[in-house]
Amino acid sequence: MVRAIVGANWGDEGKGKITDMLAEESDIIIRFQGGSNAGHTIINNYGKFALHLLPSGVFYSHTTSIIGNGVALNIPYLLKEIRELEENGVPTPKILVSDRAQIMMPYHMLLDACEEARLAGKSFGSTKSGIAPFYSDKYAKIGFQVSELFGCPSALKEKVNNVCTLKNIMLVNLYHQPALVPEEVYETLMEYKEMIAPYACDVSAYLYQARKEGKRILLEGQLGSLKDPDHGIYPMVTSSSTLAAYGAIGAGIPPYEIKNITTVVKAYSSAVGAGAFVSEIFGEEAQELRDRGGDGGEYGATTGRPRRVGWFDAVASRYGCRVQGATEAALTVLDVLGYLDEIPICVGYEFDGKVMRDFPVTSMLEYCKPVYKTLPGWKCDIRGIRNYEELPENCRNYIDEIERELEVPVTMVSNGPGRNEIIKRTPLI
Numbered sequence: 001m002v003r004a005i006v007g008a009n010w011g012d013e014g015k016g017k018i019t020d021m022l023a024e025e026s027d028i029i030i031r032f033q034g035g036s037n038a039g040h041t042i043i044n045n046y047g048k049f050a051l052h053l054l055p056s057g058v059f060y061s062h063t064t065s066i067i068g069n070g071v072a073l074n075i076p077y078l079l080k081e082i083r084e085l086e087e088n089g090v091p092t093p094k095i096l097v098s099d100r101a102q103i104m105m106p107y108h109m110l111l112d113a114c115e116e117a118r119l120a121g122k123s124f125g126s127t128k129s130g131i132a133p134f135y136s137d138k139y140a141k142i143g144f145q146v147s148e149l150f151g152c153p154s155a156l157k158e159k160v161n162n163v164c165t166l167k168n169i170m171l172v173n174l175y176h177q178p179a180l181v182p183e184e185v186y187e188t189l190m191e192y193k194e195m196i197a198p199y200a201c202d203v204s205a206y207l208y209q210a211r212k213e214g215k216r217i218l219l220e221g222q223l224g225s226l227k228d229p230d231h232g233i234y235p236m237v238t239s240s241s242t243l244a245a246y247g248a249i250g251a252g253i254p255p256y257e258i259k260n261i262t263t264v265v266k267a268y269s270s271a272v273g274a275g276a277f278v279s280e281i282f283g284e285e286a287q288e289l290r291d292r293g294g295d296g297g298e299y300g301a302t303t304g305r306p307r308r309v310g311w312f313d314a315v316a317s318r319y320g321c322r323v324q325g326a327t328e329a330a331l332t333v334l335d336v337l338g339y340l341d342e343i344p345i346c347v348g349y350e351f352d353g354k355v356m357r358d359f360p361v362t363s364m365l366e367y368c369k370p371v372y373k374t375l376p377g378w379k380c381d382i383r384g385i386r387n388y389e390e391l392p393e394n395c396r397n398y399i400d401e402i403e404r405e406l407e408v409p410v411t412m413v414s415n416g417p418g419r420n421e422i423i424k425r426t427p428l429i
């Protein structure tokens with residue numbers, strides 16, 4: 001059985017925690033898209049970790065952690081993360097990397113940073129991890145697949161020469177950077193070959209066998225629906241699909257194997273980077289939510305950037321669940337809202353004098369105004385509660401209301417960052 005854990009919002013929903021928790025009952029956990037540009041924060045017996053490239057299952061000795069072909073593979077970064085785990089006493093995890101994964105090159109990160117600098121105030125708010133240049137090259141067919149490192153050296157050298165010719169036009173003429181030297185790029189690839197050799201394999205074949213043996217497989221998504229390049233708030237999106245459907249491609253499994261799509265929904269909104277954010281709040285109200293949010297505040301796990309925050313957006317979250325194909329929802333960071341007398345929920349977007357319930361395209365989104373419904377707060381700390389019935393009535397009402405709005409069964413409620421801070425819930429729909 002394959003289960004996907006994906007985000008309904010802009011990312012940072014707490015997928016890492018849910019994956020880490022569900023990994024206990026799984027055999028294989030796979031990252032299928034994105035790169036080291038977003039982090040998953042996990043708190044467990046070994047300490048607090050911000051994983052960027054490794055799947056959140058690496059903390060269990062019975063699991064196999066896989067980097068699928070859809071991932072932007074930063075090889076030195078992967079080795080750094082593995083080393084950090086070992087240094088913190090985590091047993092050496094079993095890690096496999098798809099030989100069809102493509103390699104994040106240093107020039108991808110350089111091009112990303114140069115382009116952000118060129119755009120200045122009009123930038124996309126990239127993490128400068130090279131993601132957009134990487135995926136551009138993949139689809140322009142000038143990326144390097146892990147398998148190529150182990151193939152014909154002269155063919156690889158020829159490709160390096162060609163790539164350098166193309167890259168140098170941009171680097172030298174547009175960004176005024178030193179030109180890439182093909183011999184140095186080839187040398188870097190050979191270093192990467194040494195580093196990745198112990199992990200590289202045919203992941204799709206491995207998974208085919210694993211499925212035949214009835215292994216329990218988790219797909220771990222990065223970011224959320226609204227950052228998907230097709231269904232998100234283009235162009236303020238990431239460059240690989242964040243949807244569960246892409247798990248089939250980015251891991252190499254048949255789409256019909258993904259039986260369960262657990263979609264993680266945040267009890268309020270947060271986003272990084274630029275782009276329209278209808279239920280965003282500002283000033284002191286925002287700063288209070290930002291400081292109380294997540295675990296130690298809403299600040300990026302990779303960059304430390306303050307996240308933009310807002311109230312729960314039912315229009316965006318329902319759409320986010322729909323495009324994921326959510327079979328169930330996990331509602332996270334509910335504990336954070338315990339300080340509020342009243343909690344607004346954005347239940348509609350006002351556009352051109354009309355109220356919409358369907359999430360619009362980006363060009364309309366910028367003109368939408370939030371329509372709020374206000375629910376009473378519960379004014380207490382709900383951390384430590386393990387039984388659903390023990391949650392305050394107003395808190396349960398808030399969850400019921402969100403479930404009605406999402407039109408997806410809410411089966412789990414997370415009331416703290418720790419692995420065990422989760423409450424099972426019997427859905428009402």
Ligand code: GDP
Nearest residue numbers: 012013014015016040041294295333414416417
């Ligand atoms: P991901 O990218 O979806 O995996 O999300 P992140 O891990 O970047 O962000 C979620 C943040 O919220 C992390 O700091 C988590 O430790 C924290 N977190 C997750 N679930 C909860 C929760 O239920 N309550 C609180 N207070 N924090 C949570």
